Amino acid sequence: RKEVEQDPGPFNVPEGATVAFNCTYSNSASQSFFWYRQDCRKEPKLLMSVYSSGNEDGRFTAQLNRASQYISLLIRDSKLSDSATYLCVVETTGRRALTFGSGTRLQVQP
Amino acid sequence: DGGITQSPKYLFRKEGQNVTLSCEQNLNHDAMYWYRQDPGQGLRLIYYSQIVNDFQKGDIAEGYSVSREKKESFPLTVTSAQKNPTAFYLCASTGTAKGDEQFFGPGTRLTVL
Numbered sequence: 001r002k003e004v005e006q007d008p009g010p011f012n013v014p015e016g017a018t019v020a021f022n023c024t025y026s027n028s029a030s031q032s033f034f035w036y037r038q039d040c041r042k043e044p045k046l047l048m049s050v051y052s053s054g055n056e057d058g059r060f061t062a063q064l065n066r067a068s069q070y071i072s073l074l075i076r077d078s079k080l081s082d083s084a085t086y087l088c089v090v091e092t093t094g095r096r097a098l099t100f101g102s103g104t105r106l107q108v109q110p
Numbered sequence: 111d112g113g114i115t116q117s118p119k120y121l122f123r124k125e126g127q128n129v130t131l132s133c134e135q136n137l138n139h140d141a142m143y144w145y146r147q148d149p150g151q152g153l154r155l156i157y158y159s160q161i162v163n164d165f166q167k168g169d170i171a172e173g174y175s176v177s178r179e180k181k182e183s184f185p186l187t188v189t190s191a192q193k194n195p196t197a198f199y200l201c202a203s204t205g206t207a208k209g210d211e212q213f214f215g216p217g218t219r220l221t222v223l
């Protein structure tokens with residue numbers, strides 16, 4: 001079983017739609033959680049950290065459920081510029097290196 | 111501007127040759143990392159270093175070597191022992207607080223012919 005699992009997609013949605021991505025992680029010692037965005041052939045960039053209380057940044061909302069070891073990302077009012085691959089990322093206690101999911105590809109269509 | 115630089119952006123090598131990828135950061139970060147990404151996959155950790163003159167193997171260290179002689183620099187050597195070296199290589203660095211963001215360099219695409 002992969003340490004971080006995501007649905008690879010692609011999710012094809014029209015502009016203005018709301019889309020949700022889910023992610024599960026297997027290591028209960030994981031302590032920090034993130035969503036990164038990666039554009040085609042570019043490096044990943046931090047979209048947002050994910051906190052137990054949930055957090056929102058504009059059109060983006062992230063949720064963490066430690067009991068179920070589950071992380072989600074909600075994007076409201078999708079824009080064409082949101083088209084990218086979204087990587088679910090977990091940092092595990094000890095080595096401070098990140099474990100990446102394989103990513104969920106989003107394509108927002110006009 | 112602070113950031114991470116990787117060079118070159120594209121690299122071609124013949125099979126059996128060792129090749130060294132450069133990674134430099136001016137963010138004053140203690141920790142640096144090397145990841146590999148294959149098409150349609152997430153990043154996998156090769157090596158990491160949390161302090162100068164010290165480094166640890168990641169999940170896929172076989173066929174790779176690193177050094178950390180200076181805080182700013184963490185070069186990665188892809189040796190001829192690496193069976194499938196063609197990939198996108200990403201270097202990252204981070205501060206010391208839990209949950210600190212990892213910043214990535216622009217990556218090097220290595221193609222072994």
